[in-house]
Amino acid sequence: MSVLVVAEHDNKNLKSSTLNTISAAEKLSEDIHLLILGNKIEDLAKSSKSIQLVKKVIICDHEKLENQIPELSSPIISNLAENYSHILAPSSTFGKNLLPRVSAQLDVTQISDIIGIESQDTFIRPIYAGNAISYVQTNQKINLMTIRPTSFEKCEEAGGDAAVENIPFIDSEVKTTFVSREVSKSDRPELGNARVVVSGGRGLENSDNFKLLYDLADKLNAAVGASRAAVDSGYIGNEYQVGQTGKMVAPELYIAVGISGAIQHLAGMKESKVIVAINKDLEAPIFNIADYGLSSDLFQAIPEIIKELDLLNQIES
Amino acid sequence: MKVLVAVKRVVDYKVQIRVKSDNSGVETQNVKMSVNPPDENAIEEAVKLKEQGLANEIISVSIGDDKSQDVLRTSMAMGIDRSILVKSQNTLEPLAVAKTLKIIIDKEKPDLVLMGKQAIDDDSNQTGQILSALLNWPQGCFISNLKIENNKVFISREIDEGIENLETSLPAVLTCDLRLNTPRFASLPNIMKAKKKPLETIDIDTLGIDTSSKIKTLKVIEPPKRKAGIMVNDVKELVQKLKYEAKVI
Ligand SMILES: Cc1cc2nc3c(=O)[nH]c(=O)nc-3n(C[C@H](O)[C@H](O)[C@H](O)COP(=O)(O)OP(=O)(O)OC[C@H]3O[C@@H](n4cnc5c(N)ncnc54)[C@H](O)[C@@H]3O)c2cc1C
Numbered sequence: 001m002s003v004l005v006v007a008e009h010d011n012k013n014l015k016s017s018t019l020n021t022i023s024a025a026e027k028l029s030e031d032i033h034l035l036i037l038g039n040k041i042e043d044l045a046k047s048s049k050s051i052q053l054v055k056k057v058i059i060c061d062h063e064k065l066e067n068q069i070p071e072l073s074s075p076i077i078s079n080l081a082e083n084y085s086h087i088l089a090p091s092s093t094f095g096k097n098l099l100p101r102v103s104a105q106l107d108v109t110q111i112s113d114i115i116g117i118e119s120q121d122t123f124i125r126p127i128y129a130g131n132a133i134s135y136v137q138t139n140q141k142i143n144l145m146t147i148r149p150t151s152f153e154k155c156e157e158a159g160g161d162a163a164v165e166n167i168p169f170i171d172s173e174v175k176t177t178f179v180s181r182e183v184s185k186s187d188r189p190e191l192g193n194a195r196v197v198v199s200g201g202r203g204l205e206n207s208d209n210f211k212l213l214y215d216l217a218d219k220l221n222a223a224v225g226a227s228r229a230a231v232d233s234g235y236i237g238n239e240y241q242v243g244q245t246g247k248m249v250a251p252e253l254y255i256a257v258g259i260s261g262a263i264q265h266l267a268g269m270k271e272s273k274v275i276v277a278i279n280k281d282l283e284a285p286i287f288n289i290a291d292y293g294l295s296s297d298l299f300q301a302i303p304e305i306i307k308e309l310d311l312l313n314q315i316e317s
Numbered sequence: 318m319k320v321l322v323a324v325k326r327v328v329d330y331k332v333q334i335r336v337k338s339d340n341s342g343v344e345t346q347n348v349k350m351s352v353n354p355p356d357e358n359a360i361e362e363a364v365k366l367k368e369q370g371l372a373n374e375i376i377s378v379s380i381g382d383d384k385s386q387d388v389l390r391t392s393m394a395m396g397i398d399r400s401i402l403v404k405s406q407n408t409l410e411p412l413a414v415a416k417t418l419k420i421i422i423d424k425e426k427p428d429l430v431l432m433g434k435q436a437i438d439d440d441s442n443q444t445g446q447i448l449s450a451l452l453n454w455p456q457g458c459f460i461s462n463l464k465i466e467n468n469k470v471f472i473s474r475e476i477d478e479g480i481e482n483l484e485t486s487l488p489a490v491l492t493c494d495l496r497l498n499t500p501r502f503a504s505l506p507n508i509m510k511a512k513k514k515p516l517e518t519i520d521i522d523t524l525g526i527d528t529s530s531k532i533k534t535l536k537v538i539e540p541p542k543r544k545a546g547i548m549v550n551d552v553k554e555l556v557q558k559l560k561y562e563a564k565v566i
Binding site for chain 1: 328330333334336343355410411412415434435437438439440441442443444445446447448449450451455456457458459461471474475476477478479480481482483484485486494495496531532533534535536537538539540543546547548549551552553555556558559560563565566
């Protein structure tokens with residue numbers, strides 16, 4: 001049967017989490033349909049139809065879908081459900097906000113944050129902040145699942161030529177109005193899929209000191225992340241938080257600076273390929289999972305690292 | 318305004334999780350159990366609404382076995398007026414939890430439901446959203462700020478891109494992030510007082526809903542261990558290792 005992937009996007013571009021979710025869908029079916037709910041999305045539809053794995057792009061284009069209020073978008077998904085064996089969305093705040101409503105509307109249990117697909121009905125998901133891994137099986141009429149983007153490769157964006165189908169907007173009475181979105185603008189790579197992430201914790205002491213991390217990140221073309229303590233203390237915005245209640249990242253290189261390594265933080269980064277920890281406390285638990293540990297004062301170490309990187313660059317050029 | 322808070326009893330966040338040797342699940346016997354952390358934020362917010370004179374009655378509900386009385390007593394020690402325990406021997410999936418809460422809500426008729434954004438045991442992050450859909454009430458998820466004025470509800474939600482601000486109305490279902498507030502500690506006199514507050518018990522079997530599991534757990538295993546790393550002596554060594562050994566810079 002066919003699989004439906006609900007696209008995460010900003011009305012202009014697909015978020016890369018959508019591409020990871022399409023790769024997950026490939027493990028379930030060859031007939032993958034991509035559903036895009038949004039406003040003024042003709043261009044987005046055009047660019048999406050070239051994704052090789054996608055057989056059909058389904059578009060619902062309406063001004064009321066501009067801000068992706070889940071009360072409006074979920075009935076449209078539920079209405080399509082009978083055609084599909086599985087409906088997938090990324091397990092981002094977008095997917096988490098939306099898909100459980102479909103679960104209510106279809107009366108099926110959703111499986112959250114899937115990191116592996118064993119078969120059509122058997123899935124792997126972390127529980128207890130990733131301290132245990134659960135294999136679950138279900139035989140419901142339809143499988144609703146959110147997919148952890150970092151557990152699946154991004155699919156190819158080119159090479160395909162999917163059919164595009166427009167479906168009508170179904171209006172629902174909604175009492176919620178969108179007011180505003182506070183989004184930080186940055187030229188750095190997106191935290192969720194950066195090759196290198198440099199994260200700061202309470203050890204940074206204040207937001208001014210975070211500039212040190214930004215400098216290091218820029219040298220490495222890295223995204224910046226943070227611990228919950230750093231966000232709670234106002235050093236940096238919530239969109240940078242890595243961990244059980246923040247974002248999941250799995251870069252090739254993760255550098256944890258002034259972060260102690262609480263399990264809730266590890267939950268978000270321990271799948272990284274190489275982990276570096278810089279902490280002045282030799283007993284900090286972050287050293288237990290680090291590939292390379294440096295026990296040092298970060299205010300001394302970071303400027304030195306930047307200097308070393310500059311030296312390396314000079315040698316190479 | 319009447320506020321209902323949903324509370325779950327979970328393994329305390331400081332406990333080192335142990336997978337059972339028969340791989341049937343996680344050890345929950347003889348480990349410290351507590352209120353699910355973001356549920357404490359939901360309780361705190363309800364108590365604040367009462368202190369501000371916006372709420373006149375605040376109640377908490379938990380679904381679980383007899384031991385879940387602890388978390389309800391804790392909520393009453395923090396300021397909740399009375400509690401309801403829906404007794405269930407089985408662990409329910411989010412859909413069944415939401416259906417159970419809906420029945421209590423139909424009876425109690427609160428104007429606002431507050432709950433944690435996720436339970437830190439199964440990390441599903443679904444129940445509030447399902448409940449909102451079942452009730453057909455507005456949904457506000459992952460909130461870090463709440464203001465209620467003349468029946469209008471202003472919320473800030475934490476999203477992956479930053480913050481989203483929404484305006485909605487009561488009744489509503491809101492799920493709380495840890496940053497919404499700082500939960501108070503229950504003082505000893507309040508813990509004593511909470512022992513005398515009303516705690517009603519309802520057997521889940523009397524509610525007439527299907528709470529059976531739709532998902533079977535085949536096995537639960539430990540996550541793969543990372544291989545031990547090394548300590549480097551200085552920055553120079555670190556950068557050399559990253560460049561020539563790990564080849565990641
Ligand atoms: C339900 C729940 C969910 C949570 N979710 C998350 C989450 O998603 N993400 C998350 O990160 N946390 C989360 N937490 C919080 C987590 O438990 C920790 O409190 C938090 O990760 C600690 O952040 P930290 O390491 O920056 O601060 P701390 O634990 O205070 O560590 C600071 C570290 O900096 C070091 N340091 C200080 N000064 C220097 C210096 N000059 N040079 C070098 N090192 C220095 C110290 O030695 C220390 O190890 C959650 C907690 C709960 C209860």
